[in-house]
Amino acid sequence: MEIIKYMETYDYEQLVICQDKTTGLKAFIAIHDTTLGPALGGTRMWTYASEEEAIEDALRLARGMTYKNAAAGLNLGGGKAVIMGNPKTDKNDEMFRAFGRFIEGLNGRYITAEDVGTTEQDMDLIHLETDYVTGVSAEFGSSGNPSPVTALGVYVGMKAAAKEAFGDDSLKGKTIAVQGVGNVAYTMCEYLHEEGAKLIVTDINEEAVQRAVDNFGATAVGINEIYGVEADIFSPCALGAVINDDTIPQLKAKVIAGSANNQLKNPEHGDKIHEMGFVYAPDYVINSGGVINVADELDGYNRERALKKVNTIYDTIEKIFAISKRDNIPSYVAADRLAEERIARVAKARNSFLQKEKSVLSNRR
Numbered sequence: 481m482e483i484i485k486y487m488e489t490y491d492y493e494q495l496v497i498c499q500d501k502t503t504g505l506k507a508f509i510a511i512h513d514t515t516l517g518p519a520l521g522g523t524r525m526w527t528y529a530s531e532e533e534a535i536e537d538a539l540r541l542a543r544g545m546t547y548k549n550a551a552a553g554l555n556l557g558g559g560k561a562v563i564m565g566n567p568k569t570d571k572n573d574e575m576f577r578a579f580g581r582f583i584e585g586l587n588g589r590y591i592t593a594e595d596v597g598t599t600e601q602d603m604d605l606i607h608l609e610t611d612y613v614t615g616v617s618a619e620f621g622s623s624g625n626p627s628p629v630t631a632l633g634v635y636v637g638m639k640a641a642a643k644e645a646f647g648d649d650s651l652k653g654k655t656i657a658v659q660g661v662g663n664v665a666y667t668m669c670e671y672l673h674e675e676g677a678k679l680i681v682t683d684i685n686e687e688a689v690q691r692a693v694d695n696f697g698a699t700a701v702g703i704n705e706i707y708g709v710e711a712d713i714f715s716p717c718a719l720g721a722v723i724n725d726d727t728i729p730q731l732k733a734k735v736i737a738g739s740a741n742n743q744l745k746n747p748e749h750g751d752k753i754h755e756m757g758f759v760y761a762p763d764y765v766i767n768s769g770g771v772i773n774v775a776d777e778l779d780g781y782n783r784e785r786a787l788k789k790v791n792t793i794y795d796t797i798e799k800i801f802a803i804s805k806r807d808n809i810p811s812y813v814a815a816d817r818l819a820e821e822r823i824a825r826v827a828k829a830r831n832s833f834l835q836k837e838k839s840v841l842s843n844r845r
């Protein structure tokens with residue numbers, strides 16, 4: 481991978497390499513675009529096979545956050561960090577403190593939070609060294625783990641998608657096939673069960689499946705069967721790239737609405753499901769509840785206000801379907817357009833000179 485070339489192609493601002501051999505920290509912080517504000521995005525800890533793979537992931541995820549934050553109406557740019565290592569065996573407290581100091585060194589250009597492989601406790605350790613961290617424990621007046629709020633957003637976004645597909649946003653009696661019943665999907669299933677939906681679930685973790693069967697009367701199926709079950713809605717809540725050439729022909733559901741990031745294997749798969757008449761709730765819009773929630777901490781966390789904002793995911797999804805129909809474009813393109821247009825409008829509004837910004841004038845002796 482030619483890093484600078486890749487960064488030029490997608491217009492990235494910055495890539496930071498962090499190492500601290502005492503603690504074993506090897507991390508990358510990618511900042512994609514800060515037109516709307518400081519870059520907010522989680523820190524992922526993962527067993528990457530190579531540095532190149534880690535950098536690629538950081539860059540790709542950072543750009544995703546630019547779009548997610550812009551479409552969510554947040555005054556925040558996009559960034560993401562990755563730490564190389566096994567989150568189960570390679571963590572130590574000092575590693576996260578060292579990482580916190582690197583974040584502090586960016587002076588607010590990047591603000592972190594939880595992502596795959598990192599926890600509220602890790603954020604608390606980062607918080608010992610910097611204030612540029614969200615998703616820290618509630619005892620610090622913070623919002624805590626974002627997953628349950630992400631689940632609320634997916635639930636309301638799913639209702640908007642159901643309205644588009646079936647003319648009614650009620651999920652009562654609808655059958656929903658859920659792939660992965662982890663942190664986000666378990667809470668989402670709670671909402672769905674309460675509304676009277678029928679659940680079909682799968683997970684590689686048998687305990688997670690059993691919990692859904694016991695608590696929500698869900699029907700369990702094998703991991704490869706989930707695509708082809710008779711359902712109204714397919715809800716991918718585990719992995720990326722699950723909408724692909726192999727899975728699309730199997731899908732019987734009319735709606736695709738779930739929490740997983742990067743659901744489309746390639747953009748062509750977004751085009752294909754559009755042509756085939758599926759109603760697809762774009763992933764980074766429907767799963768933006770977590771980031772909306774942690775972003776509220778920056779104004780002094782107010783749960784009621786945060787949840788009110790998360791509920792607007794319903795309206796954003798409706799708006800995206802309206803753009804998709806108006807311009808006859810797939811919903812994932814409509815979401816990108818919504819985000820890009822907002823960034824362009826703000827960039828235009830902010831391009832006039834302000835005295836406080838550094839300029840040639842401040843260099844006068």
Ligand SMILES: NC(=O)c1ccc[n+]([C@@H]2O[C@H](COP(=O)([O-])OP(=O)(O)OC[C@H]3O[C@@H](n4cnc5c(N)ncnc54)[C@H](O)[C@@H]3O)[C@@H](O)[C@H]2O)c1
Nearest residue numbers: 626627630660662663664683684685718739740741767770
């Ligand atoms: N947690 C958040 O706030 C948040 C926010 C935005 C997006 N997301 C995305 O939502 C998804 C779920 O996040 P989470 O926090 O619930 O993660 P999680 O790890 O708690 O849950 C994922 C579940 O998927 C299962 N799984 C893994 N591979 C599978 C497979 N091949 N088939 C079926 N199940 C499989 C896991 O066993 C686990 O139970 C991820 O893609 C994540 O990036 C999460």
Ligand SMILES: CC(C)C[C@H](N)C(=O)O
Nearest residue numbers: 521522593595626770771
């Ligand atoms: C900042 C976060 C809560 C990030 C979250 N993991 C996401 O992908 O949206």
